[in-house]
Amino acid sequence: MTHFGKSIRSRREHLHLDDKRFSLRQVALRIGIEPAYLSKIERGEVSPPSEATTVRLAHELGEDPDVLLALAGKVSGDLQNIIRKRPKLFAELIRQLKEAPDHALLHVVREVRDGEW
Amino acid sequence: MTHFGKSIRSRREHLHLDDKRFSLRQVALRIGIEPAYLSKIERGEVSPPSEATTVRLAHELGEDPDVLLALAGKVSGDLQNIIRKRPKLFAELIRQLKEAPDHALLHVVREVRDGEW
DNA sequence: CAAAGTGTGTACTATTTAATACACATGACA
DNA sequence: TGTCATGTGTATTAAATAGTACACACTTTG
Numbered sequence A, B: 001m002t003h004f005g006k007s008i009r010s011r012r013e014h015l016h017l018d019d020k021r022f023s024l025r026q027v028a029l030r031i032g033i034e035p036a037y038l039s040k041i042e043r044g045e046v047s048p049p050s051e052a053t054t055v056r057l058a059h060e061l062g063e064d065p066d067v068l069l070a071l072a073g074k075v076s077g078d079l080q081n082i083i084r085k086r087p088k089l090f091a092e093l094i095r096q097l098k099e100a101p102d103h104a105l106l107h108v109v110r111e112v113r114d115g116e117w
Numbered sequence C: 001c002a003a004a005g006t007g008t009g010t011a012c013t014a015t016t017t018a019a020t021a022c023a024c025a026t027g028a029c030a
Numbered sequence D: 001t002g003t004c005a006t007g008t009g010t011a012t013t014a015a016a017t018a019g020t021a022c023a024c025a026c027t028t029t030g
Helices: A004-017 A024-031 A035-042 A051-061 A063-073 A077-085 A087-097 A104-115 B004-017 B024-031 B035-042 B052-062 B067-071 B077-085 B087-097 B104-116
Strands: none
Touching: A004 A035, A004 A063, A004 A104, A024 A035, A024 A051, A051 A063, A051 B077, A063 B077, A063 B087, A077 A087, A077 B067, A077 B087, A087 A104, A087 B024, A087 B067, A087 B077, A087 B087, A087 B104, A104 B087, B004 B052, B004 B067, B024 B035, B024 B052, B052 B087, B077 B087, B087 B104
């Protein structure tokens, strides 16, 4: 139980300050869930919603879906699919990067983006 | 639905050839599930078991847990935890590596293992 | 002041997940 | 021949997941 609920509530309330379309009800209806359910989610009365709903919420609030999914205790299904296709390689790589500092990760990201193998 | 069941059945039957301890029943009891349940799993009559059970099965059969979990359509919880701590970095890295050939992945793995950052 | 919009409490539900328990027929084996 | 082990069919289930439906009280606002 992280602060998924608090996080999206404060984000939504911030947006609500200068846009009345970000009331709990209107957001709920736009992302296709019941207002009462979103209320419970924001207050942490229920566990975070499904991946699909979390992603719609992220888009609605202008948040990074991967970050919001992480707060929800999940990892995006498309990332899981990538890993599942080469489980040994990805498992080794990810475990190896567990303790690496952020700048090392960034370094690898750039290297892969620019590198020609 | 991949061939999770077929895969473990053939693996178990192979081990059974020269070790009677690898009967369906005995394996089931050693990993702590009902023989009838393992029977259904092997024949694909039910979906693959939980992560914990899959991992015990992998150890029992001398298989790589990450590979068996992948066949079961899952990604190990500990990998997910690593990703969830730095979702943006890992998401970008993994998506970038989606199309990279195996040797490129291996290259990165080695670089991270040996590299000093 | 009435109508509309707001957030929330309570009750309920369908589906999926991850199994158990028991009975049965078959085959090995001593 | 009896007993032991083997694999499987049938029935059932406890818990988790992912929500809906409706009523209510309060607050704008036209």
